Amino acid sequence: MGEMKKTRVGFGHGLVDAGEKNKNVVVLVGDLRDSTNVNFFAEKFPERFIEVGIAEQNMANVAAGLSLTGKIPFFTTYGAFATCRCLDMLRVTICYSNLNVKIGGAHGGISVGPDGATHQALEEISILRSLPNMKIIVPCDYFETRKATLAAIDIDGPLYIRFGRENVPVVTDKDTPFEFGKGVVYRDGGDIAILACGVMLYEALEAAHELERDGIDTRVINIHTVKPIDETIIIKAASECGAIVTAEEHQVYGGFGSAVAEVIAKNNPVPMEFIGVQDSFGRSGPPEELMKAYHLKAKDIIGAVKRVLKRK
Amino acid sequence: MNPFNLEIEKLKQKALDIRRDIITLLIESQSGHSGGPLSCTDMATALYFNILNHDPQNPGNPQRDLNFFSIGHVSPLIYSLLAESGYFPLKDLLSFRKMEGHLEGHPNCLHTPGIEVSAGSLGQGLSIACGTAYGIKMDRTERRVYCIMGDGEQQEGSIWEAVMFSAHYKLDNLCGIIDYNHRQIDGETEDVMDISPLTEKYWSFGWNVYEINGHDMNEIVGALKAANDCKGKPSIIIGHTEMGKGVSFMEGLAEWHGKPPKPDQGEKALAELGTTYAEWSERLRNG
Numbered sequence: 384m385g386e387m388k389k390t391r392v393g394f395g396h397g398l399v400d401a402g403e404k405n406k407n408v409v410v411l412v413g414d415l416r417d418s419t420n421v422n423f424f425a426e427k428f429p430e431r432f433i434e435v436g437i438a439e440q441n442m443a444n445v446a447a448g449l450s451l452t453g454k455i456p457f458f459t460t461y462g463a464f465a466t467c468r469c470l471d472m473l474r475v476t477i478c479y480s481n482l483n484v485k486i487g488g489a490h491g492g493i494s495v496g497p498d499g500a501t502h503q504a505l506e507e508i509s510i511l512r513s514l515p516n517m518k519i520i521v522p523c524d525y526f527e528t529r530k531a532t533l534a535a536i537d538i539d540g541p542l543y544i545r546f547g548r549e550n551v552p553v554v555t556d557k558d559t560p561f562e563f564g565k566g567v568v569y570r571d572g573g574d575i576a577i578l579a580c581g582v583m584l585y586e587a588l589e590a591a592h593e594l595e596r597d598g599i600d601t602r603v604i605n606i607h608t609v610k611p612i613d614e615t616i617i618i619k620a621a622s623e624c625g626a627i628v629t630a631e632e633h634q635v636y637g638g639f640g641s642a643v644a645e646v647i648a649k650n651n652p653v654p655m656e657f658i659g660v661q662d663s664f665g666r667s668g669p670p671e672e673l674m675k676a677y678h679l680k681a682k683d684i685i686g687a688v689k690r691v692l693k694r695k
Numbered sequence: 696m697n698p699f700n701l702e703i704e705k706l707k708q709k710a711l712d713i714r715r716d717i718i719t720l721l722i723e724s725q726s727g728h729s730g731g732p733l734s735c736t737d738m739a740t741a742l743y744f745n746i747l748n749h750d751p752q753n754p755g756n757p758q759r760d761l762n763f764f765s766i767g768h769v770s771p772l773i774y775s776l777l778a779e780s781g782y783f784p785l786k787d788l789l790s791f792r793k794m795e796g797h798l799e800g801h802p803n804c805l806h807t808p809g810i811e812v813s814a815g816s817l818g819q820g821l822s823i824a825c826g827t828a829y830g831i832k833m834d835r836t837e838r839r840v841y842c843i844m845g846d847g848e849q850q851e852g853s854i855w856e857a858v859m860f861s862a863h864y865k866l867d868n869l870c871g872i873i874d875y876n877h878r879q880i881d882g883e884t885e886d887v888m889d890i891s892p893l894t895e896k897y898w899s900f901g902w903n904v905y906e907i908n909g910h911d912m913n914e915i916v917g918a919l920k921a922a923n924d925c926k927g928k929p930s931i932i933i934g935h936t937e938m939g940k941g942v943s944f945m946e947g948l949a950e951w952h953g954k955p956p957k958p959d960q961g962e963k964a965l966a967e968l969g970t971t972y973a974e975w976s977e978r979l980r981n982g
């Protein structure tokens with residue numbers, strides 16, 4: 384394993400990049416300044432940083448109001464609260480009015496670790512995918528999070544960026560291009576395609592590496608933009624590989640895998656397997672142990688690949 | 696500058712016209728809310744025709760003041776105010792809640808000019824108004840922000856998050872207006888979930904409070920102007936009103952919160968307001 388970095392630091396640095404590029408960028412936080420890493424922005428642009436206190440519903444709509452004055456607000460809290468606590472605000476005010484509000488969803492996934500289930504956001508994709516006008520990015524590492532955050536200011540309308548708490552492997556570098564809405568093939572192959580978002584991209588690459596030894600030629604695709612999803616790359620993978628495994632650090636019901644399945648079912652039905660949290664809450668533990676306990680490791684992806692290949 | 700700047704007597708006449716619009720469009724739609732729109736008419740009329748710096752010919756004018764109706768269900772009133780101001784033709788009012796029109800049951804800002812943000816889920820407007828008022832302060836401009844709320848709506852917790860926020864950030868360019876008609880869907884506000892004492896609550900949160908008769912044009916305009924001059928804190932105008940004001944058989948009755956008058960009831964209501972359905976719908980059709 385190479386370099387490790389936190390995606391939340393990528394978000395924090397991305398906000399500073401965005402703030403430098405556009406003076407309308409404003410950042411709001413609900414008493415989680417350091418753990419969401421908006422502290423970098425707050426130090427650099429104090430006049431554009433708004434502490435809202437522990438009042439997430441108000442924060443969402445204050446961001447909505449700011450957008451009406453031409454600001455590009457990012458409101459930030461843990462993803463569990465940004466989506467579940469603020470859902471009505473997201474739905475009626477922000478999405479129904481199609482306002483230019485960005486949401487920084489911290490503490491995505493089970494790898495949040497010891498804080499346990501209440502703080503491990505596992506539902507954001509399922510929830511947000513059902514809101515018209517909402518866009519969702521789930522970046523895979525520090526650099527991609529940083530780039531996605533900067534890119535977000537040039538994408539009009541509501542947009543959610545999901546990032547995590549812990550150090551995770553760096554799989555891209557500062558020069559890797561980031562194009563919103565476009566999946567990226569990280570490894571070509573013709574026997575099976577693993578489609579991953581977020582930190583699961585690393586696990587997918589590890590799995591592909593192992594599978595090569597068994598003579599299984601694996602394609603790995605990074606789908607950082609979960610909505611709108613890159614249908615072309617998915618359809619191509621289905622027709623060229625004939626079987627698909629999706630991998631997400633999120634509930635499987637209604638999440639990233641479901642989004643891929645919708646495309647597959649409509650265009651080119653092929654056997655699929657879904658790696659993700661299987662309809663249960665998380666729990667406290669060391670992140671790495673939790674990833675194993677919830678079957679989110681390369682080994683689990685390999686198992687899924689072997690199962691799905693039998694159905695090909 | 697308000698584009699109409701109507702004085703008191705003209706404001707009263709305009710409020711009467713708006714009540715006639717509300718009843719007429721409800722007769723036509725046979726769906727929608729009567730009570731809240733009528734209780735809130737006088738305060739909203741004063742705002743749109745004497746105070747608010749808005750630009751019906753150019754709704755997105757970047758210099759404009761903004762008003763948010765947090766109570767999206769008073770859409771009959773909202774649409775009448777906008778049509779009477781010239782945002783769209785009066786005849787559009789006759790398509791309220793119909794597929795062929797642009798006037799949704801609860802307002803949609805992407806369809807209807809003059810609506811700042813879509814609304815219909817209670818308790819959200821004040822937070823939005825806070826964000827807008829904050830953004831305007833960042834820009835160091837003089838625009839003002841208003842938010843019209845219901846009394847029952849005050850039961851929503853997130854309103855109080857916004858109340859705290861606006862006092863904390865000294866948003867003196869923000870003025871809230873509460874339609875205190877003491878009625879909501881399930882009955883009297885005092886019985887459903889008492890929100891009193893409202894003046895003391897806002898005062899203790901650090902707001903400047905005006906408690907007025909929400910049907911007295913002099914008091915309404917006086918309070919709105921006084922709020923303009925208040926520095927260092929947000930202002931709230933608590934207007935005591937009557938649900939269904941202007942239509943005797945609706946006044947004070949919670950049952951009129953969410954239903955329209957049947958055609959014969961509507962005709963009776965319009966008679967009390969000094970017109971008929973034939974006359975007023977004709978005015979709208981030609982407007």
Ligand SMILES: Cc1ncc(C[n+]2csc(CCOP(=O)(O)OP(=O)(O)O)c2C)c(N)n1
Binds near residue numbers: 844847848849876938
């Ligand atoms: C969040 C939310 N909960 C419930 C409703 C349903 N609802 C619409 S109006 C209303 C009563 C509002 O009471 P009040 O603010 O006093 O308005 P008025 O009855 O005076 O029109 C309710 C409960 C809603 N629109 N939004």
